[in-house]
Amino acid sequence: RKEVEQDPGPFNVPEGATVAFNCTYSNSASQSFFWYRQDCRKEPKLLMSVYSSGNEDGRFTAQLNRASQYISLLIRDSKLSDSATYLCVVNPGGGGANSKLTFGKGITLSVRP
Amino acid sequence: DAGVTQSPTHLIKTRGQHVTLRCSPISGHKSVSWYQQVLGQGPQFIFQYYEKEERGRGNFPDRFSARQFPNYSSELNVNALLLGDSALYLCASSLGGGLETEAFFGQGTRLTVV
DSSP, X not given: XXXXXXXXXXXXXXXXXXXXXXXXXXXXXXXXXXXXXXXXXXXXXXEEEEOTTOEEETTEEEEEETTTTEEEEEEOSOOGGGOEEEEEEEEOOOTTOTTOOEEOOOEEEEEXX | OOOOEEEOSEEEEOXXXXXXXXXXXXXXXXXXXXXXXXXXXXXXXXXEEETTEEEEEOSOOTTEEEEEOTXXXXXXXXXXXXXXXXEEXXXXXXXXXXXXXXXXXOOOEEEEEO
């Protein structure tokens, strides 16, 4: 089983649509969780951290379920500018490497006019 | 403010050669990590350095090595290049203070091995 697994893609949605991405992780001792965004041929950038209590940033809502080892990202009212690859990221922690990020494969979102 | 800078941005090497990639972290950041991203995949962890010491190593062969300098900049070295080493190599810097510390990525070095 892969350490971080994401839904297969790509997603192609019209502007204004709501889209949800799901992700599971295998290491139950994982410490911190993130969603990163990566534009074509660019570096990944932090979109948001994910907490058990859930967190929202404008049109974006992230949720963590530790019992199910499941992470989600919801994007409401999709914009053309949301077109990118979304990477589910887990920091397993431990071993002194506090920045060892484990990335999922990524899912590509295309928002069409 | 300068972000994470990597050099060179693009590189073409021949199988069997050696390559050195360089990274300058954000000013004040003491942790540097290296990742390899092959086409269609997420980045994969190679190394982390914090305060000039190796703090973590991913599942990469000994051909891969790295170091961090007193000014916190870092080099990634790859010996005996293989075609499969062709990838985008990303450097990330962070304050290194905790597990939820945000990692900031450089634009990467795109390495092509022919």
